[in-house]
Each structure stands twice: as C-alpha cells, then as structure tokens.
Amino acid sequence: MSPESFHTLYKLLGSVSGFIYPNELEIRWSILIVVYPYVTGLVAGAFILASLVKVFNVKDVQPVYRLSLLTALAFLLVAPLPLQAHLGRPERAYEIFLTPNLSSAMAMFGFVYAWYLMGVLLLEMWFEYRRDLVVWSREEKFPMSWIYWILSLFSRDVSERAVKFDMKAVRTITIIGIPSAFLLHGYVGFIFGSVKANPWWSSVLMPIVFLMSAIVSGIALVIVLYMVLIPLKGGKIDMKCLDTLTSYLFYAVIVDFSLEALDFIHRLYESEESIQILGVLIADKLMISLVVIQILLGMLIPAGILVAVKSMKFDPELRKLLYFVSAILIQIGIFSTRWNVVIGGQLFSKSFRGLTTYKMEMMGVEGLLVALVFLILPFIILGVLVKIFPPWKASELGEAKTS
Amino acid sequence: MYRRSFLKGLLWFISARIFSRNGVTRAIASTNPDTTATTHANGKSIIKGYDPTRHRYAMGIDVDKCIGCNRCVEACTVENDVPPEPFFTRTWVERYVIKKDKSVHVENISNGSDGPKERLEEADILRSFFVPKLCNQCENPPCVQVCPVGATFSTEDGVVLIDSERCIGCGYCIQACPYGARYLHPKTRTADKCTFCYHRIVKGMLPACVEVCPTGARVFGDLKNRASRLVRFERMNKIHVLKPHLNTHPKVYYADLDGEVR
Amino acid sequence: MFERIPEQIRRLAIVFVIVIGGTVVLRYFVLPPSLFETRLHRESTIQREVAKQVKFAGTTVCGGCHEDTATVKRKGFHKNLSCESCHGPAAMHTEDPMTVKPFAPRKRKFCPLCHEYDPSRPTGFPQINVTIHNPLKPCITCHNPHHPEPPTVPRECSACHAGIARTKAVSHHALIACTTCHRASRKHKVSPRRVKPTKPDTREFCGKCHREGSKRKDAPKIDLSTHGERYLCWECHYPHMPGVA
Numbered sequence: 001m002s003p004e005s006f007h008t009l010y011k012l013l014g015s016v017s018g019f020i021y022p023n024e025l026e027i028r029w030s031i032l033i034v035v036y037p038y039v040t041g042l043v044a045g046a047f048i049l050a051s052l053v054k055v056f057n058v059k060d061v062q063p064v065y066r067l068s069l070l071t072a073l074a075f076l077l078v079a080p081l082p083l084q085a086h087l088g089r090p091e092r093a094y095e096i097f098l099t100p101n102l103s104s105a106m107a108m109f110g111f112v113y114a115w116y117l118m119g120v121l122l123l124e125m126w127f128e129y130r131r132d133l134v135v136w137s138r139e140e141k142f143p144m145s146w147i148y149w150i151l152s153l154f155s156r157d158v159s160e161r162a163v164k165f166d167m168k169a170v171r172t173i174t175i176i177g178i179p180s181a182f183l184l185h186g187y188v189g190f191i192f193g194s195v196k197a198n199p200w201w202s203s204v205l206m207p208i209v210f211l212m213s214a215i216v217s218g219i220a221l222v223i224v225l226y227m228v229l230i231p232l233k234g235g236k237i238d239m240k241c242l243d244t245l246t247s248y249l250f251y252a253v254i255v256d257f258s259l260e261a262l263d264f265i266h267r268l269y270e271s272e273e274s275i276q277i278l279g280v281l282i283a284d285k286l287m288i289s290l291v292v293i294q295i296l297l298g299m300l301i302p303a304g305i306l307v308a309v310k311s312m313k314f315d316p317e318l319r320k321l322l323y324f325v326s327a328i329l330i331q332i333g334i335f336s337t338r339w340n341v342v343i344g345g346q347l348f349s350k351s352f353r354g355l356t357t358y359k360m361e362m363m364g365v366e367g368l369l370v371a372l373v374f375l376i377l378p379f380i381i382l383g384v385l386v387k388i389f390p391p392w393k394a395s396e397l398g399e400a401k402t403s
Numbered sequence: 404m405y406r407r408s409f410l411k412g413l414l415w416f417i418s419a420r421i422f423s424r425n426g427v428t429r430a431i432a433s434t435n436p437d438t439t440a441t442t443h444a445n446g447k448s449i450i451k452g453y454d455p456t457r458h459r460y461a462m463g464i465d466v467d468k469c470i471g472c473n474r475c476v477e478a479c480t481v482e483n484d485v486p487p488e489p490f491f492t493r494t495w496v497e498r499y500v501i502k503k504d505k506s507v508h509v510e511n512i513s514n515g516s517d518g519p520k521e522r523l524e525e526a527d528i529l530r531s532f533f534v535p536k537l538c539n540q541c542e543n544p545p546c547v548q549v550c551p552v553g554a555t556f557s558t559e560d561g562v563v564l565i566d567s568e569r570c571i572g573c574g575y576c577i578q579a580c581p582y583g584a585r586y587l588h589p590k591t592r593t594a595d596k597c598t599f600c601y602h603r604i605v606k607g608m609l610p611a612c613v614e615v616c617p618t619g620a621r622v623f624g625d626l627k628n629r630a631s632r633l634v635r636f637e638r639m640n641k642i643h644v645l646k647p648h649l650n651t652h653p654k655v656y657y658a659d660l661d662g663e664v665r
Numbered sequence: 666m667f668e669r670i671p672e673q674i675r676r677l678a679i680v681f682v683i684v685i686g687g688t689v690v691l692r693y694f695v696l697p698p699s700l701f702e703t704r705l706h707r708e709s710t711i712q713r714e715v716a717k718q719v720k721f722a723g724t725t726v727c728g729g730c731h732e733d734t735a736t737v738k739r740k741g742f743h744k745n746l747s748c749e750s751c752h753g754p755a756a757m758h759t760e761d762p763m764t765v766k767p768f769a770p771r772k773r774k775f776c777p778l779c780h781e782y783d784p785s786r787p788t789g790f791p792q793i794n795v796t797i798h799n800p801l802k803p804c805i806t807c808h809n810p811h812h813p814e815p816p817t818v819p820r821e822c823s824a825c826h827a828g829i830a831r832t833k834a835v836s837h838h839a840l841i842a843c844t845t846c847h848r849a850s851r852k853h854k855v856s857p858r859r860v861k862p863t864k865p866d867t868r869e870f871c872g873k874c875h876r877e878g879s880k881r882k883d884a885p886k887i888d889l890s891t892h893g894e895r896y897l898c899w900e901c902h903y904p905h906m907p908g909v910a
Contacts, residue, residue: 006488006589009488009490010488013489013490013514018509019497019508019509019510019511020583021495021511021536021582021583022489022490022491022492022495022511022513022514022583023490023491023492023577023583023584023585023586024583025490026490026586026587028574028577028578028587029574029578083573086573086574087571087572087573088570088571088572088573088574088587088591088592088593088594089570089571089572089592089593090571092552092569092570092571092572093571095552095554095569095571096551096552096571098552098696098700098701099552099553099569099700099701099703099706100551100552100553101550101551101552101553103547103548103549104548104549104550104551104553104575105549106549106551106573106575107551107552109551118684123677126677127673130673153676153677153679153680154676155672155673155676157672162671162672162673165671165673166673169673191575195545195549195578195579196545196579196581196649197545197578197579197580197581197649198578345578346578349583350581350582350583350665351509351583351665352665353507353509353665449708449711449712449715450711450712450715467787468787469787470779470783470786470787470790471783471785471786472778472779473778474750474778474779478721478749478754481720481721481753481754482719482720482721482754483717498785499785500784500785525784525828525831525832526832526835526906528784531784531785532785532787533785533786553703553706554706556707556710558707558711564707564710564711564714565710566706566707566709566710567710567713568709568710568713569706569710598714601711601714601715601717602714602715602716602717602718602719603719603721605715606719608719608721608723609723611720611721611754614721614723614724614747614749614750615721615747615749615750616747616750617743617745617746617747617750617779618745618790619745
C-alpha cells in the first residue's frame with residue numbers, strides 16, 4: 001500500500017462521524033466491486049432477453065436475439081476482471097480452483113462462471129451460428145474463412161436436418177440457460193445477502209432484487225445497443241421490436257421497483273437494531289445516489305416516460321428518442337443501485353454508531369480510471385464480436401428498410 | 404494396530420488425570436513424541452511436544468477492571484508487527500460514556516489521538532467505562548465460512564488463524580466479521596487479525612496483551628483445564644458475549660458488560 | 666450406431682472431452698497433490714505462526730535474575746503487574762542481558778498513563794490530578810514503582826478520590842468535609858483496599874440536617890417516617906451530588 005493511500009486514510013479519520021471500529025475506516029470493496037455486479041447483471045439480463053425469443057417464442061424481439069447473445073458474451077468475458085484486479089494478491093486467484101472452500105459463496109464463482117460461459121453461452125452461440133459459420137467459411141477469404149471453419153469445429157453439414165437439430169439444441173440450452181443465468185446473478189446477490197454481519201446487505205430478497213435489476217439493466221442495454229448499431233449498419237430500426245422490448249423493460253422495472261420497495265418497507269416495519277444507522281446512512285451519505293439517481297432518475301422518471309409513450313400515440317421518431325432516454329436513465333440508475341449496495345453497505349459501522357466516507361481513487365488500481373476501462377472494454381469486445389459474427393443478415397437490414 | 408490402540412489407551416489415561424495434566428503431558432511428550440499426535444494422519448505432531456486437541460483457548464474481559472491505559476494495544480503492536488497506522492489494529496479499547504440524557508458516546512482510545520474529542524462534563528455522566536475489543540475467535544466463525552480458498556480456519560485448540568501465504572486478499576472475511584476484527588495488512592496485502600498470540604500460547608505463555616495488562620482486566624486460559632484462571636473467571640462472573648444474536652459463539656467472554664456495548 | 670449421433674454432438678463431444686480430460690490430467694497428474702492438500706496448508710500455517718518471534722519474555726522469567734526487585738514488588742500494590750507492562754518487551758534482553766537493555770520509564774508522563782484521573786476509570790483505582798499533584802516532579806522521586814506507596818500518608822482524601830472531590834466541590838455539599846460522613850482510619854490510607862472507610866449506616870444520620878424540624882435552615886426537609894422508609898438515604902440520593910441524581 002502506498003504512502004499516498006495512508007495519507008488519504010489519515011484524512012478520512014477526520015471525516016468519520018460518530019464511532020466506527022478502527023478497522024472499518026478503509027472501504028475494502030471499492031468501485032471495482034461496484035462494476036462487477038453491474039457487469040454480471042448485464043450478462044444475465046441480456047441472456048434472459050435472448051431466451052424470450054427461443055423459449056417463449058416472442059417473435060417480435062427476434063431482431064435482437066443474436067445481439068443479446070453477443071452482448072452477454074462480451075460482458076461475461078470482462079466480468080471476472082474487476083474481481084481479479086481488486087484482490088490483494090491477484091496472482092493467487094487460481095487458488096479458488098485448487099482449494100475451493102465449499103462453505104464459501106464466493107468460492108463458487110469460478111465454477112458458476114465456467115459453467116455459464118462454457119456450458120451455456122458458448123454452446124448456445126455455437127449452435128446458433130454453426131450454419132452461418134459454415135457458409136461464411138466458404139464465402140470469406142483467407143484468413144477469415146479458416147477462422148470460421150475452425151470455430152465451426154470443421155463442420156460442413158448445412159442440410160435442413162442438421163440446421164433443424166441446431167435449433168432444437170438452442171432451445172434446450174436456453175431452457176437450461178435461464179436457471180443458469182438466474183444462478184449467475186442470483187449468486188452475486190447471495191454473496192451480499194448472506195453476510196449476516198451487515199444489516200444493509202443481509203436480506204433474503206437480495207438475490208431476487210439483484211436478478212430483477214439485472215434483467216432491467218440487460219434489456220435497457222440491448223435497447224441502447226440496438227438503437228445505436230442498426231443505424232450504424234445502415235439498417236432501419238424495427239419499431240415493433242422496439243415497442244415490445246420497451247414493454248418488457250417496463251414490466252421488469254415495475255417488478256424490480258416493487259421488490260425494492262418491499263425490501264425497504266419490510267426493513268422499516270421490522271425496525272431492527274440497525275434501522276437508526278441505516279436511516280442516517282440514507283439521509284447523510286446516499287441521498288443523491290439512492291433517492292435522486294437510483295429511485296427518481298433511474299426508476300420513476302423512465303417508468304413515467306414509458307407509461308406516457310405506451311398510453312399516448314407519439315410518432316416513431318419521438319418514441320425512439322424517449323425510449324433511448326429512458327434506457328440510458330435506467331442504465332445510470334442500475335449502476336447507482338450497485339453503488340448503493342456495495343459502497344453503502346460499507347459506509348456505516350457494524351457498531352451501528354457511526355459512518356465513514358468513501359474517497360474514490362483516480363489513478364490507482366482500484367481507481368475510477370480502471371473502473372472506466374472495465375466498463376468500456378466490453379463495448380470494444382462487442383464491436384469485434386459484431387464484426388466477426390454479424391448479428392443481422394444484410395437481408396434483414398434491408399427488409400426493415402423496405403417495410 | 405496394537406500400537407495405535409495402546410497409544411489411544413495411554414492418551415485416555417492421561418486425559419483422565421486432569422489435575423496433574425500438564426506435568427504428565429510434558430513427561431510423556433518428552434519420552435514419546437508420537438503420543439501427542441492424535442489427529443494428524445501422518446503420525447507426526449506439528450508442534451513438538453504440544454497436543455492441540457487437549458486445549459481450547461479463550462479470553463475473559465473484566466470490563467470493571469479496565470483502566471484504558473492502552474498497554475495491551477501497544478504490546479500487541481510490538482509483539483505481532485501490527486502496522487503502526489491507527490486504522491489497522493488487532494485489538495483496541497473503546498471508551499463508553501453514557502450521559503444523563505441517555506445519549507451514548509463511544510470513542511476508540513487506541514488510535515493515537517490525545518484524549519477524548521470533547522471534554523465531557525463530569526456532572527453529565529451517568530456512567531462510563533472502557534471495553535477492550537479483539538478477534539472473538541468464534542466457535543462458529545463467519546470469516547472461516549466465507550473464505551473462498553480456505554485460507555482462514557479454526558485450529559483444534561480453538562484459535563482462528565490465517566494462512567498469509569494462501570490468502571488472496573479478497574476481503575470477504577473482513578466484510579463477514581461482525582466485530583470489525585480484521586483488516587487487510589498493507590504490506591502482505593492479505594487479511595490479518597488477532598491470533599491470541601498463537602506463537603506464545605503454544606509455548607505456555609500468555610498473549611502479549613494479557614501479559615502486560617496492569618489490572619488483570621484481560622484473563623486468558625484454557626477451557627479444557629479446570630484449574631485455569633479463565634474457568635474460574637467464568638465461574639465467578641455473569642458472562643456475556645458480543646452480538647450473541649448472530650450465533651457466532653465468541654470465545655471472548657465479557658464480565659459485567661453494559662448493554663450499550665456493540 | 667455412432668453414425669446416428671448428430672454430427673454437431675460428435676464434434677462438441679471431442680471439444681468437451683479435450684477440455685474436461687485436460688482439466689482432469691492437470692488436476693491429477695500434472696499439478697503436485699500438495700497444492701490441493703488443505704491439511705498441509707494448515708499445518709504449514711501453524712508452523713509459521715509458531716515460529717514467530719516472541720518479544721515479551723513474560724514476567725516469570727524476569728524474577729530469575731532480578732530476584733531482589735521481584736521480592737520487593739511481590740509485596741506491593743504492583744504485585745500483579747507484569748514487569749514488561751512498564752519496561753516494555755524484554756525477550757531480547759533475556760537473550761543478551763548485557764547489550765540489550767529494556768526501557769525504564771523515568772519521566773513524569775509515564776505513570777499517568779494509568780494513574781491520571783479519568784472519569785471512565787473504575788472508582789477506587791488510585792488516580793491523581795496531574796496538574797495539581799506536585800507539578801513537574803517525576804513520579805519516582807517520591808514513589809518507588811516496584812513498591813508504590815504514598816511517601817507520606819495523604820493529607821487529603823482528594824489525593825486519591827479526585828473524582829469524588831471534583832463532583833462534591835460543585836454540589837450543595839461542597840462545604841461538608843469528607844470526615845463528617847466517613848471515618849477513615851489511618852490504616853485505610855496505607856492499605857486502601859483492605860481497610861475501607863465507613864459510610865453512614867442509619868437514616869437518622871442524614872436526618873440530622875434533613876429531618877423536619879432540624880435546625881439547619883438551608884437544608885431541604887423531609888418526613889423521615891414516610892419518605893422512602895425502607896432504604897438508606899444514599900441508596901437513592903448520591904450524597905456527593907445531592908439533588909441531581
């Protein structure tokens with residue numbers, strides 16, 4: 001630890017209000033641990049959106065099916081990085097596979113992650129893209145033709161029977177995939193929800209709230225990406241798809257809001273030992289990030305916009321603008337949700353007698369800059385993925401144009 | 404096979420002679436070191452002449468005796484190379500002041516600052532006292548439960564230790580500890596906390612904080628030894644532990660603990 | 666039979682066999698088993714813990730050489746005090762007594778770490794008010810730390826009972842001397858724990874001033890027969906700060 005961070009901590013000593021245990025001054029889980037559940041949430045959300053198409057046969061959102069899969073993959077690849085970077089001894093991370101402590105929720109991370117990546121996401125994508133990979137390997141020039149051929153595992157069969165089998169496989173994997181996505185993100189919620197020492201975290205609702213907010217953020221992200229990428233590719237946005245997507249987004253927001261409200265009311269009504277300090281926490285430290293950003297900007301305003309759009313007949317251009325704005329607002333709101341859980345849970349003392357302060361680093365490993373890198377990186381990966389595995393066929397883009 | 408059952412019998416015999424126990428153990432251990440290795444599959448004792456299964460360490464805190472002199476905290480810092488910064492500590496002393504208007508004022512008197520933040524008017528004080536804090540060496544430790552790589556564990560003699568060569572520094576144990584007893588060591592970048600001075604107690608010495616406590620406010624002992632000071636302490640006092648509702652079963656016992664202490 | 670399995674499954678199966686097989690080979694044949702042995706890790710942790718250097722030698726060791734001091738100390742109020750409470754860690758000194766000398770506190774600021782008056786300290790623990798207690802003189806000029814007894818019998822109760830004296834000084838009882846209510850024998854001043862001063866043991870004692878019809882004009886009056894008859898007065902009223910608690 002550098003002398004500068006000691007200097008910061010000495011300064012923090014002065015900004016402690018009330019009494020905290022001495023070791024609680026330093027916020028151990030920093031901005032990177034805010035980024036981690038946010039990114040995993042996007043993975044789970046995007047995947048669940050993709051499953052709507054295959055399992056529940058929602059034909060309207062077919063245009064974003066492949067995009068959702070690619071988004072889930074791009075973010076999944078980045079998800080472990082903030083965790084890794086935040087470790088005190090990152091070079092020892094492999095130990096989690098060597099001697100996993102079976103009673104530890106965190107020890108399961110490696111296994112849940114590996115299962116989701118290998119057993120679900122990559123498998124589903126392979127079946128989904130196999131036919132195209134074979135076709136592209138024939139059409140494209142070297143070296144792309146070789147890459148496609150290797151990725152298709154040297155497959156050549158594009159007969160109707162084979163493609164039909166692919167589709168059946170995709171459906172089966174999706175059915176397994178939904179609980180897996182629930183597991184992936186519910187488990188992140190469980191990591192926090194199972195800490196009995198921390199009343200801000202400790203709640204059975206935590207995994208479910210995490211999951212619902214994950215769905216909200218995932219759908220909102222895919223909406224934004226769809227609205228940005230399609231015009232870039234020279235296509236036309238399918239309004240029917242967008243309307244359906246935003247409807248689902250709206251339902252998810254409502255469920256998420258109800259769950260969070262339930263959690264809040266439950267705490268308030270039970271009024272346990274910790275309620276006083278949690279009240280002070282919200283009033284003193286989380287007013288902006290919880291009440292203003294998470295609830296008002298990230299939930300009530302976008303929900304209001306969506307209600308307005310659904311109940312009134314706006315023309316498509318205005319609708320698009322409003323959808324876009326509410327999806328962005330929701331994105332900011334969900335990031336704020338993660339912040340309030342992770343940082344908020346460490347701001348108050350477990351003695352329930354005081355609060356500490358979080359001073360975010362700028363340049364350090366656990367600083368804002370690194371966090372931004374981890375937030376931007378998935379988009380770069382997604383850019384590459386979209387290039388290699390085009391989510392839309394030229395005909396689809398064109399079709400939208402004519403209709 | 405015969406040898407094993409013989410040793411078993413021998414051990415049983417020794418444990419029955421609870422009063423002259425220490426002497427017997429030492430005598431046996433010096434002549435036949437194998438006897439002390441009861442639970443180690445490789446048949447060798449980890450610590451020569453010491454059998455962890457025959458001890459169960461715990462600490463008693465006599466709140467009414469603590470004078471808040473901080474000798475314990477300073478001794479701990481020296482003995483265990485605890486970082487000098489006031490925001491990393493293995494043990495600390497809290498001052499509680501309950502005023503006549505029932506408001507509670509708590510401060511850590513071990514952070515190197517001089518005196519209380521606000522001079523309290525004596526006439527306003529209803530009651531006031533010091534409470535030493537440290538790792539509670541729980542029987543049901545949440546930190547051990549959550550450690551992803553199993554780097555922190557309970558020893559057979561009831562102390563929670565950390566493997567500083569395997570800890571990955573994830574900080575989950577720090578979050579899981581209800582008592583704020585753990586910190587991330589700034590040099591090793593691994594979790595660190597009180598070990599009851601494990602290197603001392605296995606040699607029959609007292610933990611450094613107990614050794615230097617001038618008033619006997621800290622009592623250390625072996626729960627499996629009926630003659631230990633701690634067992635007497637448990638017998639003579641009404642005992643309370645910190646945050647019992649969390650079901651951690653701490654092994655730091657407080658006598659005459661005030662209800663305001665958390 | 667094999668032909669009937671769809672081509673995709675066969676290809677994926679190969680990949681999975683390679684991945685899983687690779688993991689299994691890595692786990693069971695390549696990596697040394699000691700990596701997975703939690704028991705070994707724990708044993709080495711314990712060994713590392715135990716190997717840590719002891720810095721405080723423990724008070725029993727000191728008496729081995731410093732017999733005279735230990736004998737003196739054994740009889741005084743500091744008998745339960747470990748040598749290293751004041752002298753600091755001395756394990757190095759026990760190994761090399763001539764070159765490594767432990768710390769010997771001689772300054773006036775050391776003893777008040779324990780003995781300065783502090784309202785949070787337990788009552789009865791000897792405490793002084795540093796600003797008025799023989800200012801500037803090092804404690805050891807008058808007190809022998811190995812056998813700390815007041816050099817002269819304290820003239821005033823406040824020398825030890827600073828807290829009570831300070832409270833009483835601002836109360837209605839400010840002008841009443843301690844000896845009006847307490848009788849402290851000379852022995853109490855030498856062995857304060859063994860011989861305790863007396864406390865008023867009847868209601869009539871307080872009644873001398875506070876009963877109805879008493880000659881004291883400025884004292885509040887009560888009817889002794891009806892006012893809290895089953896209790897001694899000081900069980901409810903704190904005599905050093907009456908009327909407040």
